[in-house]
Amino acid sequence: MINASLTQLAALLAQKKISSVELTSAYLDRIARFNPVLNAFVTVDETASLAQAAAADARIASGAAATLTGIPIAHKDIFCADGWRTTCGSRMLANFVAPYDAHVVSQFKNAGMVSLGKTNMDEFAMGSSNETSYFGAVKNPWDITAVPGGSSGGSAAAVAARLAPAATGTDTGGSIRQPAALTGITGLKPTYGVVSRYGMIAFASSLDQAGPMAKSAEDCALLMNVMAGFDERDSTSLERPVEDYTRDLAQPMAGLRIGLPREYFGEGLSDEVARGVEAALAEYRKLGAQTVEVSLPNTRLSIPVYYVLAPAEASTNLARFDGVRYGYRAPDYKDLTDMYEQTRAQGFGAEVKRRIMIGTYVLSHGYYDAYYLQAQKIRRLIAQDFTEAFAHCDVIMGPTTPETAFDFGDKSSDPIAMYLSDIYTIAVNLAGLPGMSVPCAIAANGRPIGLQLIGDYFSESRLLGIAHQYQRVTDWHERMPPNSEQQI
Amino acid sequence: MHWEIVVGLEVHTQLSTRSKIFSGSSTVFGAAPNTQASAVDIALPGVLPVLNRSAVERAVQLGLAIGGNISRRSVFARKNYFYPDLPKGYQISQMDHPVVEGGSLTIQVGPDEKTVRITRAHLEEDAGKSMHGDFHGMTGIDLNRAGTPLLEIVSEPDLRGAAEAVAYAKTLHGLVVWLGICDGNMQEGSFRCDANVSVRPLGSGVLGTRCEIKNLNSFRFLERAIEYEARRQIEINEEGGTIRQETRLYDPDRDETRTMRSKEDAYDYRYFHDPDLSPLVISEDWIARTRAAMPELPGAMRERLVAQYAISAYDAAALTASRATAAYFEQLVAASSGEAKLSANWMMGDLFAALNRYELDMAHCPVSAAQLGRLIVRIVDGTLSGKLAKEVFEALWQAAGEVDAIIEARGLKQVSDSGAIAAIVDQILAANPAQVADYRAGKEKMLGYLVGQAMKAMKGRANPQQLNEILLQKLN
Numbered sequence: 001m002i003n004a005s006l007t008q009l010a011a012l013l014a015q016k017k018i019s020s021v022e023l024t025s026a027y028l029d030r031i032a033r034f035n036p037v038l039n040a041f042v043t044v045d046e047t048a049s050l051a052q053a054a055a056a057d058a059r060i061a062s063g064a065a066a067t068l069t070g071i072p073i074a075h076k077d078i079f080c081a082d083g084w085r086t087t088c089g090s091r092m093l094a095n096f097v098a099p100y101d102a103h104v105v106s107q108f109k110n111a112g113m114v115s116l117g118k119t120n121m122d123e124f125a126m127g128s129s130n131e132t133s134y135f136g137a138v139k140n141p142w143d144i145t146a147v148p149g150g151s152s153g154g155s156a157a158a159v160a161a162r163l164a165p166a167a168t169g170t171d172t173g174g175s176i177r178q179p180a181a182l183t184g185i186t187g188l189k190p191t192y193g194v195v196s197r198y199g200m201i202a203f204a205s206s207l208d209q210a211g212p213m214a215k216s217a218e219d220c221a222l223l224m225n226v227m228a229g230f231d232e233r234d235s236t237s238l239e240r241p242v243e244d245y246t247r248d249l250a251q252p253m254a255g256l257r258i259g260l261p262r263e264y265f266g267e268g269l270s271d272e273v274a275r276g277v278e279a280a281l282a283e284y285r286k287l288g289a290q291t292v293e294v295s296l297p298n299t300r301l302s303i304p305v306y307y308v309l310a311p312a313e314a315s316t317n318l319a320r321f322d323g324v325r326y327g328y329r330a331p332d333y334k335d336l337t338d339m340y341e342q343t344r345a346q347g348f349g350a351e352v353k354r355r356i357m358i359g360t361y362v363l364s365h366g367y368y369d370a371y372y373l374q375a376q377k378i379r380r381l382i383a384q385d386f387t388e389a390f391a392h393c394d395v396i397m398g399p400t401t402p403e404t405a406f407d408f409g410d411k412s413s414d415p416i417a418m419y420l421s422d423i424y425t426i427a428v429n430l431a432g433l434p435g436m437s438v439p440c441a442i443a444a445n446g447r448p449i450g451l452q453l454i455g456d457y458f459s460e461s462r463l464l465g466i467a468h469q470y471q472r473v474t475d476w477h478e479r480m481p482p483n484s485e486q487q488i
Numbered sequence: 489m490h491w492e493i494v495v496g497l498e499v500h501t502q503l504s505t506r507s508k509i510f511s512g513s514s515t516v517f518g519a520a521p522n523t524q525a526s527a528v529d530i531a532l533p534g535v536l537p538v539l540n541r542s543a544v545e546r547a548v549q550l551g552l553a554i555g556g557n558i559s560r561r562s563v564f565a566r567k568n569y570f571y572p573d574l575p576k577g578y579q580i581s582q583m584d585h586p587v588v589e590g591g592s593l594t595i596q597v598g599p600d601e602k603t604v605r606i607t608r609a610h611l612e613e614d615a616g617k618s619m620h621g622d623f624h625g626m627t628g629i630d631l632n633r634a635g636t637p638l639l640e641i642v643s644e645p646d647l648r649g650a651a652e653a654v655a656y657a658k659t660l661h662g663l664v665v666w667l668g669i670c671d672g673n674m675q676e677g678s679f680r681c682d683a684n685v686s687v688r689p690l691g692s693g694v695l696g697t698r699c700e701i702k703n704l705n706s707f708r709f710l711e712r713a714i715e716y717e718a719r720r721q722i723e724i725n726e727e728g729g730t731i732r733q734e735t736r737l738y739d740p741d742r743d744e745t746r747t748m749r750s751k752e753d754a755y756d757y758r759y760f761h762d763p764d765l766s767p768l769v770i771s772e773d774w775i776a777r778t779r780a781a782m783p784e785l786p787g788a789m790r791e792r793l794v795a796q797y798a799i800s801a802y803d804a805a806a807l808t809a810s811r812a813t814a815a816y817f818e819q820l821v822a823a824s825s826g827e828a829k830l831s832a833n834w835m836m837g838d839l840f841a842a843l844n845r846y847e848l849d850m851a852h853c854p855v856s857a858a859q860l861g862r863l864i865v866r867i868v869d870g871t872l873s874g875k876l877a878k879e880v881f882e883a884l885w886q887a888a889g890e891v892d893a894i895i896e897a898r899g900l901k902q903v904s905d906s907g908a909i910a911a912i913v914d915q916i917l918a919a920n921p922a923q924v925a926d927y928r929a930g931k932e933k934m935l936g937y938l939v940g941q942a943m944k945a946m947k948g949r950a951n952p953q954q955l956n957e958i959l960l961q962k963l964n
Contacts, residue, residue, distance in 0.1 A: 079534075080532075080533060080534045086533065088533065093533065096533070098532075098533070098534075099527070099532070100527055100532070102534055197534075197536060198534065198535070198536055199534040199535070200534055201533040201534045202533075202534070202764075204763075205763035205764050206763035232538065233536060233538060234536050234538075235536065235537065235538055235539065235764060235765050235766055236763075236764065236765075236766060312760065313763055315568075315758075316566050316568050316577065316578050316758070316760075318577075319568060319570065319576060319577020319578055320531040320533070320575060320576045320577050321533075322570060322572075322577055324572045324575075324629065325530055325531070325575065325629075326532070336572065340570055360758065363568075363758035363760055364756055364758060365756045365758075368758075368760070372760060
């Protein structure tokens, strides 16, 4: 059952072969057993989850069920959920109980899905290894000496270890795709503006985008049907016709033009990841697709541009955490300024403070033009690269990450090395495009490898279809971490 | 040396929208602390701003009224600083691309008109309030005001001295209230001024170093603060000192300005485009619809009143002091069967005096235009003398009923029967032979005495013109 797809679970529930309470209890049991090792969940509330499951069962019984009613889902702890502690992985919000639901949370709630709890994450989504969480790092279920990736590492690990059939994530520079790749699951970052950011704690507002993390592209499509759509509470949410994200799942691959960016296959890419990606491309060719070389010449600039723009936005997004109205406040201070300084010095971790400092610096008088404005210009060039590439191909493919999951401590003392692990994902956020990661191999060290798919604006359903066709002929997405099965 | 005082004003007008600029909370003044502060207003994690279209429309109205350029695309920016009553740690404002650019306002300076250039007007949100009252040694924060829409209107340094600054502020105040985009309530902070003041030798083309005086919330404080500040700067200059650019506060109790922060301590607000809000795009169509919904502007209305009713420019100016006043005037002319001059005189005389006496504004005037119009009709048709009309007006003010009923009940109807008047005149002449003789001997002053006696005998109701005529006839 733990490897069942959402479609299969939905059928079991609809046929009353299993109740939502039974299903939810099964996952809660797995969480109770494995979370002490994996640390994927920050908050679990069995009573609340089972109450939601009972309500879902009643809804199914009444015949008013939606497609996913009764199926459990885990939420990244960046989403506010009414009555749930919402920490964003920070001491600053360690005791903050949200009084309202994020749009994404309420969408899943309205669909009758059951919240299994809140998943661990890098503090304020700033990190690529989950090591910056105030609540301790998440372990990679494939190898607990390895990082699960970040910042949606808790959601990725929860799905990989089958502690949840699906999870929500957010992706600012790769935070869905990179942990999905490192834990062997499927994740989608939609086009900027497709999923409302309302109630999602902001890191870098112009880059943040929520998306699904699940075992397969098909599951992601079903989740997108629930979470996507216009929301008037988010001014950057796009008013577009309602889409069925499963509509292109059956589209054949014959004639598909796959663009391979030269810059994604060069220096820095490990041989093993390169081989894994090559193998996946071979599968696509077998399915009738063809590959063409394309170029994204400004890729190398995406990391410096990102590390100007994202911290700039973060430095002011995080100004509200000042100890005045909610959240952490330093116990001792001598005046207002001291209260601010002590509160923020104690409430934020090192990586968050580093980015606040960078962001404050690049927006400062005398530096704004040289850094922030310049970065904005290059951001447009990066987006243009993609536009030009899509003139020659329907989808861009390449590795999600340069290497498989690294060990704890490998990069945590070297921020630049850590930042470079997002080299293939960041440009997608800067351009606002949709991107996916799909498991495509397992390295000799037993750690998964991810294939990245990048589509043109609003091509989510096409991307999901392309990924699904691959998953029809391969079983990487069904592979579970060792020991998972016996743990049922 | 003669010094010229140069002033530019930044006026914060609170826009009279029902809800806040980026949230749905009410903007009504005076609610219990923090009862009008939503998740967005208190900046909970995850909340986002959504722009209030009504606030934009009000800004566009001001822009059109001052002949400014409405930016087809303007941008909201974050102004970053920490303060306990600033929930997000930044204020959403506009910096490089304000909603209104350019424009001007014509003010009256003594007998002359002067055109003051307006640099820009931009939309922004207000902060909350810090309350330093009795909170056991702590500061209270009220976020009801946080997110209230403001339009900051910035003038060029075109004003020369306190009187011009006050005239400009009053004209602008009149305009925003006229447009209905601001309630103009200065006690509640709906119209607050920052004054940039500098001085320079008369004839100099170079601006002196300026000081900004913050948060002046009455015309009197504005005047006093500028006067004090100009005096202070002139004294420093005359003693050979140097003016330091700084932000100052006016203390009305001590009637002086004091340093708040110097230029060196000025914040670096780190303005940048707010990524939560798309650029504000204002279409031609939206501008046209907003223009169509605007009231006739005071300048245009003054010209029309002069042309349409043949009243003086002076009267037209007084009668367009507010939209309520102008509307009253036009209703009054209609109700008095077109007696424009009498209508103007009555409004600017007895009515304004009474409103002044009772400290009422036009909207709360107890005498309706219909009733005052009726009164004017009764003057014109000879029923009431001017003197009796004043008595009726007093009665109307005291809500004693309708004009004709008051005349009837109090027996105020003017006597225009020449027989009746002649009979009284005969009695008076007979009773005052000495005065009659004096008059006939050349003491013309005696005429007034005799008129007075006759009027008294008729309890003031005699048609004064007829009485005069009959008396003269009999005396000569």
